[in-house]
Amino acid sequence: MAAGAAGLLAIALTVGACGGGSSGSGRPEYIIGFQGPLSGDSSQLGINAINGLRTAVDRANTSGGLPFTLRLVQTDDQGTPEQGPTAAQKLIDNSGVIAVIGPIFSGATKASEPLYSQAKLLSVSPSATNPQLTSLGFGTFFRVIAPDTVQGTAAADYVAKALKAKKVFSLDDKSEYGTGLSTVLKKELAAQGVNVVSDGINPTKDYTSEATKIISEQPDVIFYSGYYGEFALLTKALRAKGFTGAIMSGDGSNDDQFVTQAGAASAEGAYLTCPCGDANSDPKAAGFVADFKRVNNGTRPGTYSGEAYDATNAVIEVLRKLGPGASREAVVRAFSSVDFEGVTKRIVFQPNGEVAGSTVYVYRIRAGKREVLGTTAELMKA
Amino acid sequence: MSFAHEFGQLTVDGLTIGSLYAVIALGYTLVYGVLTLINFAHSEVFMLGAFGGLFAARALLPAGGATPSGLTSVALVTVGLGAGAASGGLAAFALERGAYRPLRRRGAPRLAYLISAIGASLFAANLAGKEFGRQSVPVPDLFTNGTVGRVLGAAVSVQTVIIFGVAVVMLVVVDRVVAVTRLGQAIRATAQDADTARLMGVDVERVIVATFVLGGLLAGAGGFLYAMTFNASYTMGFVPGVKAFTAAVLGGIGNVRGAVVGGLLLGLVESYGGYVFQASYRDVIAFLVLVGVLLVRPSGLLGEHRRRAA
Numbered sequence: 144m145a146a147g148a149a150g151l152l153a154i155a156l157t158v159g160a161c162g163g164g165s166s167g168s169g170r171p172e173y174i175i176g177f178q179g180p181l182s183g184d185s186s187q188l189g190i191n192a193i194n195g196l197r198t199a200v201d202r203a204n205t206s207g208g209l210p211f212t213l214r215l216v217q218t219d220d221q222g223t224p225e226q227g228p229t230a231a232q233k234l235i236d237n238s239g240v241i242a243v244i245g246p247i248f249s250g251a252t253k254a255s256e257p258l259y260s261q262a263k264l265l266s267v268s269p270s271a272t273n274p275q276l277t278s279l280g281f282g283t284f285f286r287v288i289a290p291d292t293v294q295g296t297a298a299a300d301y302v303a304k305a306l307k308a309k310k311v312f313s314l315d316d317k318s319e320y321g322t323g324l325s326t327v328l329k330k331e332l333a334a335q336g337v338n339v340v341s342d343g344i345n346p347t348k349d350y351t352s353e354a355t356k357i358i359s360e361q362p363d364v365i366f367y368s369g370y371y372g373e374f375a376l377l378t379k380a381l382r383a384k385g386f387t388g389a390i391m392s393g394d395g396s397n398d399d400q401f402v403t404q405a406g407a408a409s410a411e412g413a414y415l416t417c418p419c420g421d422a423n424s425d426p427k428a429a430g431f432v433a434d435f436k437r438v439n440n441g442t443r444p445g446t447y448s449g450e451a452y453d454a455t456n457a458v459i460e461v462l463r464k465l466g467p468g469a470s471r472e473a474v475v476r477a478f479s480s481v482d483f484e485g486v487t488k489r490i491v492f493q494p495n496g497e498v499a500g501s502t503v504y505v506y507r508i509r510a511g512k513r514e515v516l517g518t519t520a521e522l523m524k525a
Numbered sequence: 526m527s528f529a530h531e532f533g534q535l536t537v538d539g540l541t542i543g544s545l546y547a548v549i550a551l552g553y554t555l556v557y558g559v560l561t562l563i564n565f566a567h568s569e570v571f572m573l574g575a576f577g578g579l580f581a582a583r584a585l586l587p588a589g590g591a592t593p594s595g596l597t598s599v600a601l602v603t604v605g606l607g608a609g610a611a612s613g614g615l616a617a618f619a620l621e622r623g624a625y626r627p628l629r630r631r632g633a634p635r636l637a638y639l640i641s642a643i644g645a646s647l648f649a650a651n652l653a654g655k656e657f658g659r660q661s662v663p664v665p666d667l668f669t670n671g672t673v674g675r676v677l678g679a680a681v682s683v684q685t686v687i688i689f690g691v692a693v694v695m696l697v698v699v700d701r702v703v704a705v706t707r708l709g710q711a712i713r714a715t716a717q718d719a720d721t722a723r724l725m726g727v728d729v730e731r732v733i734v735a736t737f738v739l740g741g742l743l744a745g746a747g748g749f750l751y752a753m754t755f756n757a758s759y760t761m762g763f764v765p766g767v768k769a770f771t772a773a774v775l776g777g778i779g780n781v782r783g784a785v786v787g788g789l790l791l792g793l794v795e796s797y798g799g800y801v802f803q804a805s806y807r808d809v810i811a812f813l814v815l816v817g818v819l820l821v822r823p824s825g826l827l828g829e830h831r832r833r834a835a
Contacts, residue, residue: 182659184758317805344804348755348764351538352799352807355531372661376755383670383682383754404661404756408592408669 171211171467175200175458176234178255178266179247180222184346184372187400188447189247192269193217194439195451196244198431201438203459211467213459216240220251222370224319227251228258235262242267242458242474244451248370248395249273250319256281265475267458269450272394272418273323277495283475287454287490288447289418289501291320294393295327297503297519298416302364303335304523306389306414312362313341314353314377316369324368324393346373350380357381364389371396375404382409389414397446397506399513407511415506420487421515422449428486453485528801533677535796541685543792544692548747549769550776550784551699552617552740558716558779559736562635565642566624567744568766569649570616574745575752575761576657577612578605579664586665598668602687605667606746613745614738620645621737646762654759661756664749688750695743696785702739703781712736716779771815777825786826790814 177196179189193215200213216237220230227246234240235258242265246252252271259266260281268276268286272294276284302308313329315321325341332339340360344353346369357365358381365381365388367374374396381390392401394417402410422428422435422444431452435444444452461477462469469477483490491499505516516522528535549571556564582605586593593601624645628637672680703709714722715732723729748757751765772791776783791811798810818826 182654184661184760186659342803347804347807348761349542349795349799349807350804351542352535352796353804355534355538356800356804359531375661375663379754383684385672385680385682400660404663406663406666408666 172214172239173211173241173462173467174214174216174237174239175455176237176240176243176245177215177217178220178227178230178234178243178245178251180251181217181219183221183223185222185248185370185395187371187398187445188270188395189219189222191398191445192245192247192447192451194435194442195269195444195448196455198435198438198448199452199455199459202434203456209459209463211462214239220246220248220255222248222251224250224254227254231255231258235259235264240264241462241469241471242478244269244454244458246271247447248318248320249276249323252276252284253279253319256284259283263472263475265458265471265478267454267478269454270394270447271320273319274327275319275323277497281496285478285492285496285498287450287457287485287487287498288394289503290497291324291393292327293501294416294418294503295324296331297418298366298391298393299328299331299335299337301416301505301519301522302366302391303332303337305519305525306364308337308363308389310338310340310360310362310364312357312360312365313339314357314365314367314369315341315343316367316373317343317345318369320370320395321368324395325366328366328368346370348376350377351384353377354380354384354386358384358386362388364391367392367396369395371398371401372404375401375410378405378413379409391415393417394419394446397513399445402508402511402513407508410508410511413508415508415513416503416519417446417506418501418503419446419450420502420504421506421513422486424515425486431486449485449487453483453487453490456485457481457483457490528797531800533679535679535800536793537676537679537681537685539793539796540789541689541792542795543772543789544689544696545747545751545788546765546769546772546791547785547788548692548695548743548750549765550772550788551696551781552744553770553773554776554779554781554784555699555703555712555736555740557773559712559719559733560625562625562638563642563770564620564625564737564740565639565766565770566620566646566649567617567740567769568762569646569653570613570620570741570762571744571748571751571766572653572757572759572762573616573649573748574609574613574741575748575757576653576662577745578609578749579662579752579757581605581608582667583665586667592666592669594669601667605664605749606691609749610742610746613743613748614741616649616745617737617741618734620649620741621734650759650762657757657759659759661758661761663756664753667753684753688753691746691750695746699739699743700781700785708732708735768811771811775815775818775825777827777829779829780825780827783825783827790826 180186218230218233220226249271272291274290274292315325374392391414397415397417624641711732772787776787799807
């Protein structure tokens, strides 16, 4: 990880240097901002996303077909609602920033969007899945991922019909994202006639008494709505106490870091759902994966990398049409009618900023690796 | 299921985490004994010990290999503990040299020590974050963690046995070191009256260093044990550090056995509280107990024994 952090820094410096050089050549410059967790316990998801953004910016700059150059400016909100507004304000105050990719986490998004709305600055999240976010009247907010109403419902159906669970323990991390997902999940499980017990616990390190509580309920499935850092510790605690039921979580835990932090032995057999496919195993995304590895020192795309790449490319597409010198407001207006074929999906927005269409995938840890089992729809038929 | 039904399990879990709090609390209490100083950077000694042990275990265990068993496991855990203790001891030594000794030489006021401690703590945590990454890092599986038996109806895992067993051994050894060895005598003499101890030929500077290192060895080994369950990260020291400090105050700061009682009690209260109420109230309950005890007994359960460090 030390090498990773150093690499990140090195790339940031290089990107900065390139940007400066190009603007020296006379072409005007647009800045694309990034807001997300770049430090903190679940920062891998932010790093995955910014690497996707970086890949898109690098591709656009080296393609040579643009009447402007692009530069990336990042702010770190540590994934928390507390840091969100400060991080957003930094980007808003930078007059060169024409659009923002992010925020990454739902809590930070909810806290930051009022500022973006006010500044009429476009913000496209590759990953914030809380259902409420598109109904709060944020005129400048778009996301390229399906909300948790879609994921929660699909995950619940999968648990009820494919795993045939009779009793489910639903635990959330009390965050904007976690409660949003668990609410939908519980509702759909109840509708499917599954017995649901639920609890909420703020992110912590010590899940021993919670594990005792869960095991004493003897559920067939435990579903955790939260991020991988905590899910890893919860999984460790449950397995150490000999829990034999299925352990499951959503997109916030869908990263290889989950396996690393829980340890391969504890993580084995865990299920993860995500409204996102795996670019690494998708033949159509081979070009993206190759570019991604080239730009990011050989790192493979992770969860949200493809979504961030698509979001950035959609923004670049809009900028290309508008040409240099466009206002922030014009970019927001043009973005709402974008129609762009990305590597993860076709990006077309509903009026509220919700991306059209939605497929939920199920992943499972096998022999220490995250594998795609298929979409929930396919798996329930089988 | 009821609280009574899970009582045994919660007790076992509470004693396990409590024994770790006790091990860290000893570092606070020993240093307070000789210097009347709360060493707030102790939590970072704990963190650095965890990384030291983790890196040693990792170096000996190739990634992706099978989980070792038998004697290999015993050896690996021992090496991890040793490396953790050594890193902790080294960190505590460096801390004393860098952050406290210069102040003592210049006769700085009390407040300066506190600021220096906080500064050293922030520095060490962020240095670790920069060098070891900002993600949590797990200790590789050094043994297969299964249930070894049942106590009071509670499943006891291999890991629980290791953590509790090692912690108890360390606690007993420290208690004996302070009670019967020459070093212990010197530590107690310094705690009672540093000036008189110096007149009697005790090398007080050496005693102070030795006390820091002793606390560091404990915290380092404790850090490794903690990381086996909860992973290591550059911010890992803060919460257990605060808890251990609480445990030391709860038992009576400066009092070695008080730290042990305080640590175990805090662990139990947290474990029961986390089950009976919502898990998120765990810390709230722990600190309510602290406030409650201090209202009734301001000098802690066993009394503040600054004048007799043991």
